[in-house]
Amino acid sequence: MDVYIVLVTVFGAIVLVTAWLPMLLKDLPLSLPIACIGFGVLLMNSPLSPIIAFNPLEDRALTERLTEFVVIVALMGAGLKLDRPVSWRGWMVTWRLLAISMPLTIAAIALFGWSFLGLGLTGAILLGAALAPTDPVLASDIQVGPPNSEEEDEVRFALTSEAGLNDALAFPFVYLAIAIALSQASGKPWLTDWLLVDVIWKLAAGVVIGWAAGKLLGHLAFRLPERTRLAKTGDGLVAIGITCLCYGLTESANGYGFLAVFVAAVTMRSVERKHSYHEDLHTFTEQVERLVMMLLLVCFGAAIAEGSIFGALDWSIIAAALAIVLVIRPAAGMIGLAGSAHPLADRAVIAFFGIRGLGSFYYLAYALGQAEFARTEILWVTVCLVVLISIVLHGVAVKPVMRYLDRRAATQGGDAQA
Numbered sequence: 001m002d003v004y005i006v007l008v009t010v011f012g013a014i015v016l017v018t019a020w021l022p023m024l025l026k027d028l029p030l031s032l033p034i035a036c037i038g039f040g041v042l043l044m045n046s047p048l049s050p051i052i053a054f055n056p057l058e059d060r061a062l063t064e065r066l067t068e069f070v071v072i073v074a075l076m077g078a079g080l081k082l083d084r085p086v087s088w089r090g091w092m093v094t095w096r097l098l099a100i101s102m103p104l105t106i107a108a109i110a111l112f113g114w115s116f117l118g119l120g121l122t123g124a125i126l127l128g129a130a131l132a133p134t135d136p137v138l139a140s141d142i143q144v145g146p147p148n149s150e151e152e153d154e155v156r157f158a159l160t161s162e163a164g165l166n167d168a169l170a171f172p173f174v175y176l177a178i179a180i181a182l183s184q185a186s187g188k189p190w191l192t193d194w195l196l197v198d199v200i201w202k203l204a205a206g207v208v209i210g211w212a213a214g215k216l217l218g219h220l221a222f223r224l225p226e227r228t229r230l231a232k233t234g235d236g237l238v239a240i241g242i243t244c245l246c247y248g249l250t251e252s253a254n255g256y257g258f259l260a261v262f263v264a265a266v267t268m269r270s271v272e273r274k275h276s277y278h279e280d281l282h283t284f285t286e287q288v289e290r291l292v293m294m295l296l297l298v299c300f301g302a303a304i305a306e307g308s309i310f311g312a313l314d315w316s317i318i319a320a321a322l323a324i325v326l327v328i329r330p331a332a333g334m335i336g337l338a339g340s341a342h343p344l345a346d347r348a349v350i351a352f353f354g355i356r357g358l359g360s361f362y363y364l365a366y367a368l369g370q371a372e373f374a375r376t377e378i379l380w381v382t383v384c385l386v387v388l389i390s391i392v393l394h395g396v397a398v399k400p401v402m403r404y405l406d407r408r409a410a411t412q413g414g415d416a417q418a
Contacts, residue, residue: 011295014039018294031395033138033357036294037388040301058303060365067362070292071167072261074136076243077285078164079265080278081147084157086266093154093340093350094161101329101336102166105132105354106173108328116320117382122181123373129173130364130379131324131386135357136163137293138391141398142353147269147278154342155405158350164266167359168206168259172199174363181371197254205255207263213246214267222272231277236284242268243285296358297391300384309384312377321385325393329354345408349401356390 014036021035084090110128113119119127143160145151175198179190221230221238230238243261250260269278303309333351340347360383368376 010043014294014298015291018290029396029399031138031141031391031398032290033293033297033391034395036297037301037304037391040298040303041305042301043298044302044305060368063361064365064369066292066296067358067365070137070289070296071359071362072243072247072258073240073285073289073292075164075167075258075262076239076265077282077289078136078143078160079262080239080269080282080285081144081149082157082160082164082266082269083144083148083150083152083273085270085273091161093158093337093342094165096336096340097158097162097333097350098166098169099336101332101351102132102169104332104335105329106170108332109324112320112323112328113382117316117378118375119378120374122177122184122371123375123379125173125180126177126364126367126373127379127382129170129177130360130367130383131356132173133166133170133359133363134159134163134354135359136160136167137289137359138355138357138394141395142355142402146282148274148276153405153409155346155349155402159353163355164262165259168203168256168262170363171202171256171258174367175202177373178367178371181373185372202254202256203259205253206250206257206259209250209253209255210246210260210263211267213242213249213260214264215271217242217264218268218271221268221277222275231272231275234277234280236280236282239281239285240288242281293358300387304384304388310381312381313385317378317382317385320382321389324386325354325356325389345405349405353394353398353401354390355394356387358387360387 017039018032018036021032025032025035088095106125106128108128109131110124113124113127114121117124117127142156143163144156172194176194179194179198182188183190217230224230226232242264246260246264247257250257330348330351333354334347337347337350342350364379364383367373368379373379
């Protein structure tokens with residue numbers, strides 16, 4: 001049988017099942033990512049396993065590029081669906097999570113990796129940087145609704161805006177691990193270049209280019225004469241063009257493309273916040289994001305079933321992964337939100353649902369392509385296990401928890417009107 005035809009057939013089946021599953025899982029405590037991993041496990045244990053033996057996640061460079069693409073598409077989608085204008089007070093919960101919770105998470109994971117997993121300094125920092133950001137790809141069930149849908153309570157807004165920004169803000173710490181690793185190999189000083197280039201320049205370039213691109217594209221879409229407006233096309237494919245153009249320009253300027261893409265999306269919304277074209281753009285990005293996510297998670301499930309991905313797994317890695325998901329992120333989140341005006345239940349949900357996902361694979365794959373790190377197998381196994389635990393645990397818990405919050409909000413709203 002022609003291998004290509006088999007792969008096309010399997011791909012078609014996966015796409016159809018993935019489009020259909022959200023309806024079937026709507027009332028069940030299961031998520032689409034869990035189903036995709038399960039599908040990968042089934043494929044690896046089926047007669048088709050010899051045909052799908054090549055797994056892109058076994059190639060570091062391919063893993064880097066595939067996860068990079070799905071993350072930037074997810075960041076564009078996250079920025080487009082945020083209805084709330086950027087402000088200091090309106091986004092205070094986001095600033096708290098970014099300025100307090102994320103650095104605490106990085107430091108705690110790095111300390112845990114160094115003292116408990118036996119990683120060196122650079123490996124521990126890299127582990128913390130890779131696992132600290134929440135994932136914009138796998139968090140759709142806890143994010144705000146589509147543009148102008150008015151599905152933007154404080155919990156959903158916090159988790160969406162945090163996922164949109166902390167992917168970029170983890171990068172300086174990834175580069176910190178790379179800089180120290182390169183310095184250890186060459187003996188050259190690293191601190192000045194890291195501060196000036198990897199922190200100041202790259203963050204500034206990401207913000208400025210993202211803002212300028214968002215303003216320009218917003219003008220092209222909504223401010224030109226009506227017959228020449230980009231929005232007149234109604235074509236959601238434009239979102240992918242915006243994403244890739246903005247990301248490419250920023251990376252060419254040695255800036256953080258992740259940050260630029262999210263800033264561009266938020267800025268474009270601000271030019272004409274209520275226009276229905278944002279819904280077209282968001283719908284298309286969501287479909288592309290879901291397609292690539294589905295393929296990667298099926299491959300992840302197949303790699304799990306094959307067995308080698310967890311070849312170095314032991315009790316210390318299991319304990320570390322559980323601590324990262326169940327203790328470190330929730331504790332850092334609660335510390336970052338301490339003293340805020342939000343109810344304790346809301347703060348607890350925001351702190352708990354720090355979903356780890358495909359972005360963590362990207363950071364690790366990227367860093368390992370830039371410098372030599374010791375005990376890379378431990379790094380990979382730990383990241384894979386944390387992502388798996390997060391997908392399963394958060395995927396099972398998210399629907400009951402969010403329904404509880406929605407019922408509580410409806411009850412409080414009814415009491416207020418009465």
